Amino acid sequence: MAMQQEWVNKDYYGDLGVSSGASTSDIKKAYRKLARENHPDSNPGDKAAEEKFKRVAEAYDVIGDEAKRKEYDELKAMISSGGYGRFGGTGGSGFPGGFRTTTTESDFDLGDIFGRASGGQTADGGLGDIFGSFFNRGGGAGRNARPSRGSDVETEITLEFREAAKGTTIPVELTGDAPCTTCHGSGSKSGRTTPCDECSGSGYVREKSGAFGMARPCAKCGGTGSIVEDPCDTCSGTGTVRRTRSITVRIPAGVIDGQRVRLAGQGEAGPNGTPSGDLFVVVHVRPDKVFTRTGDDLEVTVPVSFGELVLGGTVTVPTLDGRVKVKVPAGTPSGRTLRVKGRGVPKRSGSAGDLLVTVEVRIPADLDATATSALRTYAQAEKDAGFNPRAGWAGME
Known part of the structure; x- marks a missing residue:
């Protein structure tokens, strides 16, 4: 050696x-x-x-x-x-x-x-374990080929934008293998099993395949290594029954479209009392009429008047859980983005991203005589002051 x-x-x-x-x-x-x-x-x-x-x-x-x-x-x-x-x-x-x-x-x-x-x-x-595990893609390595858990399950849900951003709980109905309530998942009336005589309780049998010793799950016990001598009448000795169940899924704040949320142990029940698999919930998020997001930052575009941009002022802006007042400095150009700290998408750490407010000037389609006269007076005052909006513009060079 x-x-x-x-x-x-x-x-x-x-x-x-x-x-x-x-x-x-x-x-x-x-x-x-x-x-x-x-x-x-x-x-x-x-x-x-x-x-x-x-x-x-x-x-x-x-x-x-x-x-x-x-x-x-x-x-x-x-x-x-x-x-x-x-x-x-x-x-x-x-x-x-x-x-x-x-x-x-x-x-x-x-x-x-x-x-x-x-x-x-x-x-x-030995060698059979190595290649048995390799060719079975993890279907049984080490001492036996016994199924270690139930199957994983995947389902899909669709949330509103604000539900996904803030987090929510949602009921989900699943149909699949669940533990038998009569035998408590053991598959046996008495709750006792005996080692399989075909595989000596290992859960697999060996076969000679060329130069290698290969392992496969035992057909007699289904790879469990155990035989149920007194099968449960409800589940026929499998320990699981097919039924529809409803569970409440908690979706954490900040999930994005296409993200998978894992719920450990909420998948299908394993045979004869082995642990259940996991549940994976694929989240789809509907677009919002007001908000978009980049990472943990929430984005919103707010219409403002020309006067609000020139003279400055305060505008009321929606948030995920209410509204907030945002100050617009005098002389703010249309298209500028103002940042409001901590009013974006909640993070796992307990903090939150920022709210990004883009101001966009809205031009009135019709003006009455008084407003038109005032605007003409303002336009003349701009000229008298020497203001040229195209000064320095590359298109004038």
Whole structure:
């Protein structure tokens, strides 16, 4: 086992001084250069050079061969992801393309690395567990293939803009697997189960598939590892029943259109008392007639008169929960945005974004004689004062 551990920890790319993405040609060049530099004939009596030469030769024997290099890369990827630390043991069925070292001229059986005991499974798991987990996309790793939880559920809701911004609670009806109320989810009248004799309670059975030992969920117990001897009449021993239930979903403040809200444990019930899956609520938000938003900032455009912009004044502006008065400084141009701190969309921290108020001048379509006369007087006063609205405008250059 010590020799196997030493092999696993070797870095063949590092020994040759190349990257893991190096081409076959670069690997060959690196090997030839290092082999010449460290050959015993060129360095008589130099033990360090001799050891370097052996490491270089061993490395090239592996990553210089395309098939062996692929196997080596896959193994190192498993080790880097923690696979080797969790799976161990001694012995094993052979792995095609055994790695031969230059120093000992012995073959290393990769099956030994992953372990075997009584048919290929050590107490801590083996090669079948690794590939069973890999090919089943997480459908059962480690000691068994037992379903660990119920299925996740996704549903959709549509909220008004202000509901999404402020947060709300909304009832949602779901139809799916729920715990059986008769047997309390165990599937058994008495609440007791016995280990499955087909899989010895592990939840999976092993199959020989080429060079690998593969695992699949046990068909007899459905991967649970247990057999219900006295099935519940209501759920037929599954521990779940199909029914419609209503739950109240709390939508936090500030959700945006398309966001998914996760409710842990509110999905479908797991079989025979295993935990429920999660509920994911996809939120759709209707546009608002008044507000838009950018991040946590709320945006609103407010119509104002020419006189309010020139002379200044105070305008009343809507907010999510009422109204606020905003001061418009004298001489404010149309299109300017004024910021009101803390009156935007609430944040999880308890604070809120800002309210961005854009003032936009509204021109009257009709004026009576008095207003028209006053406006003409003002226009003349502008000229007398030398005011030219197009002064400095690029279009006049």
